[in-house]
Amino acid sequence: xxxxxxxxxxxxxxxxxxxxxxxxxxxxxxxxxxxxxxxxxxxxxxxxxxxxxxxxxxxxxxxxxxxxxxxxxxxxxxxxxxxxxxxxxxxxxxxxxxxxxxxxxxxxxxxxxxxxxxxxxxxxxxxxxxxxxxxxxxxxxxxxxxxxxxxxxxxxxxxxxxxxxxxxxxxxxxxxxxxxxxxxxxxxxxxxx
Numbered sequence: 001x002x003x004x005x006x007x008x009x010x011x012x013x014x015x016x017x018x019x020x021x022x023x024x025x026x027x028x029x030x031x032x033x034x035x036x037x038x039x040x041x042x043x044x045x046x047x048x049x050x051x052x053x054x055x056x057x058x059x060x061x062x063x064x065x066x067x068x069x070x071x072x073x074x075x076x077x078x079x080x081x082x083x084x085x086x087x088x089x090x091x092x093x094x095x096x097x098x099x100x101x102x103x104x105x106x107x108x109x110x111x112x113x114x115x116x117x118x119x120x121x122x123x124x125x126x127x128x129x130x131x132x133x134x135x136x137x138x139x140x141x142x143x144x145x146x147x148x149x150x151x152x153x154x155x156x157x158x159x160x161x162x163x164x165x166x167x168x169x170x171x172x173x174x175x176x177x178x179x180x181x182x183x184x185x186x187x188x189x190x191x192x193x
């Protein structure tokens with residue numbers, strides 16, 4: 001079987017409605033929301049960027065957004081593709097904390113050349129058409145070891161995501177403010193569970 005046949009025969013590569021992305025403003029409660037969804041029995045995949053930063057800091061690597069943004073993006077896209085390829089939602093959707101679109105939007109925002117492999121990934125790895133976004137929430141935002149950017153930089157990132165997802169064929173649904181339980185219930189209603 002060649003690559004085209006594999007992609008065409010694999011429903012996960014055809015925009016499966018069971019591979020759901022939660023994206024949005026950094027520090028706006030995504031991880032807390034996803035923890036609540038995991039408690040409710042959903043298969044949840046963590047944000048690749050936070051994992052990559054922890055790993056790179058631990059080993060003294062340079063694949064960090066403030067040190068080598070292209071390498072960081074490549075590592076994040078690779079991790080996101082791994083999560084995508086291993087996702088096997090059975091009775092409920094799998095929920096992803098961000099997607100490859102987030103990293104590609106970051107590369108474009110910095111004015112760096114987009115590797116050809118990223119363009120192919122955007123075409124071949126399609127998530128559910130509706131993407132759920134957490135808007136900026138200054139009261140929740142805080143810096144930490146992995147999140148070194150300012151709230152204003154997080155807002156700029158969010159503005160870029162609001163353009164990038166629709167430009168890549170996705171519909172954006174905003175998640176309203178609320179408790180983690182309220183936000184999880186909102187998402188469940190949107191997904192029909």
